Amino acid sequence: MIDIRWDSKFEVGHPRIDPEHRVFVDLIRTVSLEAEKNCTREKALRLLLEVRKYAEFHFISEENIMLDIGYPDYEEHRDEHAWLLRRLEHETHLYYTGDAPLEHLAHFMFDWFARHTTVDDKKLVDCIAAHNALANV
Numbered sequence: 491m492i493d494i495r496w497d498s499k500f501e502v503g504h505p506r507i508d509p510e511h512r513v514f515v516d517l518i519r520t521v522s523l524e525a526e527k528n529c530t531r532e533k534a535l536r537l538l539l540e541v542r543k544y545a546e547f548h549f550i551s552e553e554n555i556m557l558d559i560g561y562p563d564y565e566e567h568r569d570e571h572a573w574l575l576r577r578l579e580h581e582t583h584l585y586y587t588g589d590a591p592l593e594h595l596a597h598f599m600f601d602w603f604a605r606h607t608t609v610d611d612k613k614l615v616d617c618i619a620a621h622n623a624l625a626n627v
């Protein structure tokens with residue numbers, strides 16, 4: 491099993507985005523720990539609902555920041571978020587029907603998070619910094 495926890499490499503340097511990412515990692519870690527404990531289906535599905543709702547909230551927050559600064563890669567980034575939500579729904583269905591273990595969900599979400607944060611979100615935060623620097627000239 492992989493160790494799902496916060497790492498400094500996920501830090502993008504934004505006062506709003508970083509704390510939200512920490513909560514997201516914490517939720518994924520909880521899914522993994524509950525999977526290890528063989529939690530009830532009800533508990534797992536409630537937890538996956540919490541993950542989905544938190545992801546939706548966080549994605550909308552990030553997208554609103556993008557709109558505020560006129561982010562040129564807004565649509566591409568928004569599509570990445572939408573893809574994760576669709577995949578999460580699909581994976582949750584597979585868990586529900588007994589076709590995939592809960593641990594699998596935790597791993598796929600963590601893999602996606604690690605890649606998305608260090609590449610796409612980092613790019614966004616660099617653009618926010620450039621935008622703020624221009625605004626302060």
Ligand SMILES: [Fe+2]
Nearest residue numbers: 552606610611
């Ligand atoms: Fe993002």
